[in-house]
Amino acid sequence: MIDSVKNYLASKSFLLMAVIVIGSVSGIGYTIIKLDRDSHLASVKRDVENGLYATAEQVQQRFFETVLTAKRIENILSISGGAVDTQVVNIVTKLQKDSPTIVAVALAPGLEVTHSFPLSDDETAIGLKYWQVPEQMASVARAYRGQSAVVDGPLSLLGGEMGYILRYPVFLPLPDRDRDRFWGIISIAIRADSLFSSERHDFGDASKYLFELNEIPASGVPVATAGNGNQSWRFEPVVVDFSMLGNRWQALARPTAGWPSYSPQSSYLVAFSLFSAVVLLVVLSAYRRLALKKDDAHALLAEAVGCISEGFIAFDDKERLMIVNQKYLDYHANIADLVVPGMTMDELVRIAATHQAAPFVPEDREAWIADRMENFRNPGESFLQQISDDLWLKVTEAKTPHGYTVGIWTDVSAEKHAQGVAEAADREKTDFLNNVSHELRTPLTVIFGRATFMRNSERLPQSKKLTKAISADGPPTPAVTTAINKYQDFISEQGAGIADSAQHMIRLVEDLLDWTKVARGKLELDMQLLQLDELAASVVEDLQPNAEAKGLDLSYAGDSSAEAMADKVRLKQILYNLINNAIKFTDKGSIHLEMTRENGQIVFNVTDTGHGISEENLERVFQRFQQVDGSMSRKSGGLGLGLAISEQLAALHGGTLSLTSKIGRGSTFTLKMPSSERADQGSEGAGQTSITIENVA
Structure with missing residues (x-):
């Protein structure tokens, strides 16, 4: 019953945690998506606002240029006394040619249109009296009262398209009066769509943008707003106010379809939120399964322990x-x-x-x-x-x-009782074994001590007495002498075999000890200034017998003035390992040790004509307990520690150990270490010394 209640509560807790996780991820995801949407919307509105500013500047520039043209016409009219001559026609014709966006130009002396350009399109406008057209008379009156140019629009032009009209009042000077005489109005009509296109935004394209350019009346309230009257955030226009020809204007724009509801990244954020929710549910489910497994394991453990x-x-x-x-x-x-x-x-x-x-x-x-x-x-x-x-x-x-x-x-009570019974008999047996051990210990010690003399049997006092006794009655026969020598050689060979095996084991143990010290950072170097040429030559001389035993030529060439701060014993150990390794893996040919100085470094090169190593195994040779042939039946013995220890010793000296090799052509091990200041300041042309010991086999 209790287990059932626990399982029920556990399942309810899991469902509650799942709901919390989904709700948390959904809330966080919604917040992130909304923030991303708001950021994207603000960026889009800023871009549209910048476009509106560019468009406003373009409109200001266009009407400013149009005013300049109207002024030129005014100047000509002043000269001609108000008569429209060919100069005016030429200016208007050039204006329309240079600015195709200008729909028409009308001259209305006395507020009655007498000239309209181009004539082929606007002949119907001739004779138009502005005071008879209230919708146009309002802007004409404003231009007259203000004695300055005004822009009227947006309004429908004669061709049916929307546009704006510049009303420019012309005042001609009177020779006999202090004030000017009102001549009439110059009207220049410009298509709206040509004013609103910019480099990045074509506000004149109704399929892309809903755009309005309105003059702000004296009341300060705009006469219209871009859009369809919907005041939701998706349809609120961007508004830019600016001044033009002494009046305040307002440009409004928004995308035709409304502002974007989501940013381009919203789909990815939604996918990420769903993925996160799924991952968390999977993790929660896995955690629940682990908890159930843990409870089952605990129950199993308790039952198993009880059994x-x-x-x-x-x-x-x-x-x-x-x-x-x-x-x-x-x-x-x-x-x-x-x-x-x-x-x-x-x-x-x-x-x-x-x-x-x-x-x-x-x-x-x-x-x-x-x-x-x-x-x-x-x-x-x-x-x-x-x-x-x-x-x-x-x-x-x-x-x-x-x-x-x-x-x-x-x-173990039964065993303890049986132990008490057997202890008495065991004491007697123990005493007997103790006596036997005591009696055997002395002769075994003596046998071990005397075995050390076997290697040099001819030097034993007994061997010398035997030889003297045989020679007492005269020189021994050749057969006797030969037998004695063979006997002594046999004993010495057995001792030498034991000694060589022991030396090999000691070398392996020393390698293990050295590697342990290096790996733990316990190895300390006794650094001193060394003459490297003498040290390298001595190593070659010491290892010459090993090379001769395999029929190899071992040679050396070096710099007699080379010096470095190094540990003599450890540096020799590195060279011993490199040359011994070359001897081990070279069946015929030669081995050459060369020492040079390069860029403030001492460089040792050990070159052999051995088997060579493939490129994929170059790094492996410096790993501990590794050889290129890693099988138990490999030809060359050893633990595979020599090169690993040498690399670590080189690093402790502040140097490096590297290898280059080609299969069938041999290998070159290169040891580089810093030279001493004394060596770096040595005189030029230092002498070279070399040692070459040819194979005599």
Whole structure:
């Protein structure tokens, strides 16, 4: 029943967490999408606003140029006394040719149109009296009263298209009066769509933008707004105010379809939000499955522990009791009611020391507790613990990788009783073995000590006495001498074989020790100024016998003045390893050690004519316990530590060790290390020294 309630609550909690996760991700996603939309919308509006400013400047420039043309016409009329002559016609014709956006130009002296250009299109306008057309007379009156140009529009032109008309009042000077005489009006009509196209925005294209250019009346309230009257945010226009010909104008624009509801990235953000929700649900589901598995595993563990026929107890990394089975409680019946999960090991040990038969006098109680806790915190071998007179338990404790401590308590009372029976007989056997060991130890020690003399058997006093005794009656026969020499050689060869094997083992052990020191950073160098030429030559001389044994030529060439701060023993070790490696893997040909100075560095090159190494194995040779042939049956023995140690020693000297090689053509190991200041300041033309020891085989 309790398990069913727990499972029910767990499933409800999971559903609640899933709802919270989906709601949180949805809220965060919506907020991010809205912020992205608002940012994109603001960017689009700024772009349209910049376009409106550009368009406003363009409109101002267009009407300013038109006013200048009207002024030129006024000047000609002033000269001609108000008569429209060919100069005026030429100016108007040129204006319309240079500005195709100008629909018509009308001259109306006395407010009656007498000339209209082009004549072929606007002959119907001739004779028009402005005072008879109220919708046009208003702007004409404003131009007259203000004695300055005004722009009227937007309005429908004669051709049916929308446009704007510049009304320019003409005042001609009177010779005999102080003020000018009103001549009439120059009207210049311009198509609206030609005014509103800019480099980035074509506000004249109704399929893209809804655009309006209106004059702000004296009341300050615009006469119209772009759009269809819908005041939602998607249809609110961008508004730009500007001045033109002494009046305030307002440009309004918005996309025909309204402002974008989402940014181009919205689909990706929605997809990311959905993906995040799915991922979180998957993670939550996986976590729930893990929790269920953990509960199942815990239940399985508890049941399995309960079925163990031995006592089992486990503590966490804080030494708190986690699990204990019934068998353990049966073994400790006197304190079973006091053993509860969560208590510490120290509390349990003190309870056991107080309530159970203890293997100590009361004065030793604290010492026993401290010893028991030490064994618990640092478990080692199993030990016995007496619970009562007839109950002995073997305690086996161990630490888990996570710091937990588990203990197995096994009843060994029967074995303990049998042990008591066998101890008496065992004592007699033990005494006998002790005596035998004592008697054998002395002769074995003597045998080991004398075996060390076998390598040089001819130097043993007994060998010398034997030779002297044989020679007492005269020189021995050749057969006797040969037999004695062969006997001594045999003994020496056996000793030499033992010594060589021991030397090989010592070398392997030294490599292991060196590698351990290098890996742990415990290797210290004894740095001193060294004459490298002498050191390198001595290494070549020492290894010459090894090269001769394989029929190889080992040679050396170096710089006699080269010096460097280095550890003599370790530098020789590097060179020994490189040359020995070359000898090991070269069957015929030669090995050459060369030392040079390059760019403030000492460079050692060990070149052989051996097997060579493939490119993919060049780095492998410097790895510990590695050889190109890694099989157990490889031709050359060794642990594969020599080159790895050499590379580390080179690094400790501030240098590098590298390899170049070609299959079938040999290899070159290059050791580079800093030269000393003394060597860098050496005189030019320093002498070169070389050693070449040819193979005599």
